[in-house]
Amino acid sequence: NAGVTQTPKFQVLKTGQSMTLQCAQDMNHEYMSWYRQDPGMGLRLIHYSVGAGITDQGEVPNGYNVSRSTTEDFPLRLLSAAPSQTSVYFCASSPGQGFVDEQFFGPGTRLTVL
């Protein structure tokens, strides 16, 4: 049981490039989410999903897209990277059915945009 996995662990992009951060979980959790963590800001919710085919915006969704075609996977796409998107990105899943309960986090992706 791997829990929540994220790839890549580190990434450097140039301004304007696009990329996809991968997230997968093997716990059959319906709820998944993406956060970014910046120094002194705490974790801020980007997008979340309460089940396959259902996604919604969080606090800071601009510049990011998500899709949820399967229960296991929840990729985060950066459309046109900007230096302001330099951050640590965490994916998380929760066993709640249609709602969030305690969350289990992946190890994070450290992204630098030059």
Added chain:
Amino acid sequence: RKEVEQDPGPFNVPEGATVAFNCTYSNSASQSFFWYRQDCRKEPKLLMSVYSSGNEDGRFTAQLNRASQYISLLIRDSKLSDSATYLCVVTGTGRRALTFGSGTRLQVQP
């Protein structure tokens, strides 16, 4: 005003000390409450859920005061391994999302 507010610290305490962290939240409709622990450059991990009746897990005690919208975490007999950042977390209306505080850093010294 932030939805979840915590004293950022750091709290520097000697081994064996008792230390208490406080957290206030602004959404009176919040339904679930948690304390998470985050080690440097690692992912957050659930420390404990917080219930209205209060709950204890070994050296850790959590309390919730809904009337004052206030959550606390008490750590007794601090260990060096307790050094970390402690995040106060609440759910929003409808329990669709979690809101995290910025965290309180604890440094336990020998």
